[in-house]
Amino acid sequence: MPKLGMEPIRRASLIKATIAEIGHAGTLEVTVSRIAKRAGMSSALAHHYFGSKEALFLAAMRHVLTLYGAEVRGALAAADGPEARARAVIRASFSPANFRREVVAAWLNFYVLAQTRPEARRLLTVYQRRLLSNLSHALRPLLGGGAGPAAQGLAALIDGVYLHAALGAAAPDGAAAARQAEAYLTAMLERRA
Amino acid sequence: MPKLGMEPIRRASLIKATIAEIGHAGTLEVTVSRIAKRAGMSSALAHHYFGSKEALFLAAMRHVLTLYGAEVRGALAAADGPEARARAVIRASFSPANFRREVVAAWLNFYVLAQTRPEARRLLTVYQRRLLSNLSHALRPLLGGGAGPAAQGLAALIDGVYLHAALGAAAPDGAAAARQAEAYLTAMLERRA
DNA sequence: GATTGTTTATTGATCCGTCAATCAACAACC
DNA sequence: GGTTGTTGATTGACGGATCAATAAACAATC
Numbered sequence: 522m523p524k525l526g527m528e529p530i531r532r533a534s535l536i537k538a539t540i541a542e543i544g545h546a547g548t549l550e551v552t553v554s555r556i557a558k559r560a561g562m563s564s565a566l567a568h569h570y571f572g573s574k575e576a577l578f579l580a581a582m583r584h585v586l587t588l589y590g591a592e593v594r595g596a597l598a599a600a601d602g603p604e605a606r607a608r609a610v611i612r613a614s615f616s617p618a619n620f621r622r623e624v625v626a627a628w629l630n631f632y633v634l635a636q637t638r639p640e641a642r643r644l645l646t647v648y649q650r651r652l653l654s655n656l657s658h659a660l661r662p663l664l665g666g667g668a669g670p671a672a673q674g675l676a677a678l679i680d681g682v683y684l685h686a687a688l689g690a691a692a693p694d695g696a697a698a699a700r701q702a703e704a705y706l707t708a709m710l711e712r713r714a
Numbered sequence: 715m716p717k718l719g720m721e722p723i724r725r726a727s728l729i730k731a732t733i734a735e736i737g738h739a740g741t742l743e744v745t746v747s748r749i750a751k752r753a754g755m756s757s758a759l760a761h762h763y764f765g766s767k768e769a770l771f772l773a774a775m776r777h778v779l780t781l782y783g784a785e786v787r788g789a790l791a792a793a794d795g796p797e798a799r800a801r802a803v804i805r806a807s808f809s810p811a812n813f814r815r816e817v818v819a820a821w822l823n824f825y826v827l828a829q830t831r832p833e834a835r836r837l838l839t840v841y842q843r844r845l846l847s848n849l850s851h852a853l854r855p856l857l858g859g860g861a862g863p864a865a866q867g868l869a870a871l872i873d874g875v876y877l878h879a880a881l882g883a884a885a886p887d888g889a890a891a892a893r894q895a896e897a898y899l900t901a902m903l904e905r906r907a
Numbered sequence: 908g909a910t911t912g913t914t915t916a917t918t919g920a921t922c923c924g925t926c927a928a929t930c931a932a933c934a935a936c937c
Numbered sequence: 938g939g940t941t942g943t944t945g946a947t948t949g950a951c952g953g954a955t956c957a958a959t960a961a962a963c964a965a966t967c
Contacts, residue, residue, distance in 0.1 A: 527941080527942060527943090528941085528942090531942090546830065547826070547829030547830040548826060548829070548830060552925085552926060552927085553926080553927065553928090554926080554927095562943075562944085563943070563944050563945075564926090564927085564928090564944095565928085565929080565930090565943075565944060565945080566942080566943060566944075568927080568928060568929080569942085569943080572928095573927080573928080574926095574927065574928090626829060629825060629826055629829070630826060632822060632877060632880070632881065633740070633741060633822055633823060633826055635881055636740030636741070636819060636822070636880060636881065637739065637740040637741060642881075645881065670894070670897065673894065674871070674894050674897060674898060676874075676878075677871060677874035677875045677877070677878050677894065678867070678870060678871045678874050678898075679874070680874040680877050680878065681869075681870035681871050681872070681873040681874025681875070681877065682870045682874070684825060684870070684873050684874065684877060685869075685870050685873065687825070687829060688825065688828055688829065688835075688838065701863070701866065701867050701870065704863065704867060705867060705871075705898060705901075707905075708898075708901040708902050708904075708905045709901050711901075711904075711905050712900075712901045712904050712905065719915095720915080720916060720917095721915085721916090724916090745951085745952060745953085746952080746953065746954090747952080747953090755916095755917075755918090756917070756918050756919080757918095757952095757953085757954090758917075758918060758919080758954090758955080758956090759916075759917060759918075761953080761954065761955080762916080762917080765954095766953080766954080767952095767953065767954090
């Protein structure tokens with residue numbers, strides 16, 4: 522039943538299955554076979570399209586990152602004024618698409634991987650820089666020289682909230698998480714004012 | 715040339731080697747053989763004393779947690795007044811002993827493990843509850859009903875800073891990290907005042 | 908203070924399972 | 938008939954756990 526033009530479809534379902542499987546297992550120690558099975562194909566095909574397990578996982582993270590980036594850009598475009606821009610970045614970080622259990626689990630494992638694999642580290646650095654730059658640009662008009670440290674703190678807080686979400690018993694609550702991060706922002710701004 | 719009374723010595727050096735090896739590899743995927751080798755014995759002996767790789771790692775984390783707990787207790791005892799108590803908890807969290815690269819790496823992997831292994835989850839819950847309780851008790855006199863959420867946020871921030879430390883290129887800077895967390899605290903307090 | 912027996916410490920070898928990766932071969936399509 | 942898609946079977950490596958065997962230290966007994 523092979524059809525032509527399968528490649529993009531296969532790639533997409535493998536990426537989706539990778540996230541799902543890692544989210545389900547909570548670990549990077551999922552077999553390629555399991556992922557492939559979930560995506561409805563044999564493990565050999567997964568290797569055919571991605572070359573290696575690690576490449577598959579990195580592709581999945583790249584996908585997550587792309588979605589996140591798009592969401593942030595969209596929210597920023599719709600935001601009016603510096604404070605709204607900062608809040609937009611926060612809300613995008615905790616949007617339903619990004620703050621799903623599986624995605625958060627993937628992030629957590631991605632962090633671990635980034636400690637040793639240069640390619641993962643590179644990808645992570647891109648994300649961190651972008652987030653930091655978005656935040657400090659938004660905060661600069663409000664906090665001036667204090668924008669850098671405030672952005673740094675906010676970035677750490679966002680990652681911390683992600684971490685807690687990965688470990689919480691209940692399903693992650695994006696709205697509550699966003700409120701938590703926004704409280705920090707509010708405190709920082711009021712302090713200045 | 716076996717001597718008697720080796721058990722506590724062996725256990726201690728295995729635990730130390732486990733942290734070191736995981737810190738070095740950045741991953742839980744270190745072989746028992748490597749750990750045992752670093753501790754100066756065969757892998758069989760490691761199994762003899764701890765039963766399994768996972769049990770060994772959990773023992774190592776229990777050890778880290780114990781040290782951390784002791785440090786927090788000490789800092790709290792020396793603190794004078796609510797705000798000083800809150801700052802004491804923060805400083806203890808980033809003390810040189812706890813905020814070493816290896817320890818932070820171990821924490822990161824511990825988080826991942828806690829997603830699936832009940833025993834790890836249990837241990838983590840103990841830590842989280844203790845931290846949260848310490849923080850909210852300290853903040854209650856200052857923030858009243860706002861103490862809960864503030865403590866929650868502070869806990870998330872602390873974990874986030876740990877996360878960033880695990881990934882930073884440079885060696886973790888405990889003083890800088892503590893300042894970051896204390897800035898949050900300051901902002902929260904000033905807001906109330 | 909030798910003899911015998913018991914416990915503790917320790918290892919090398921190895922079993923057994925797992926898994927990423929490869930390959931040969933087959934199927935559909937143009 | 939060449940390209941694309943697909944798989945089952947296989948391999949090679951690795952690693953956790955186990956175990957039989959060895960040896961020192963100690964203890965009880967005579």
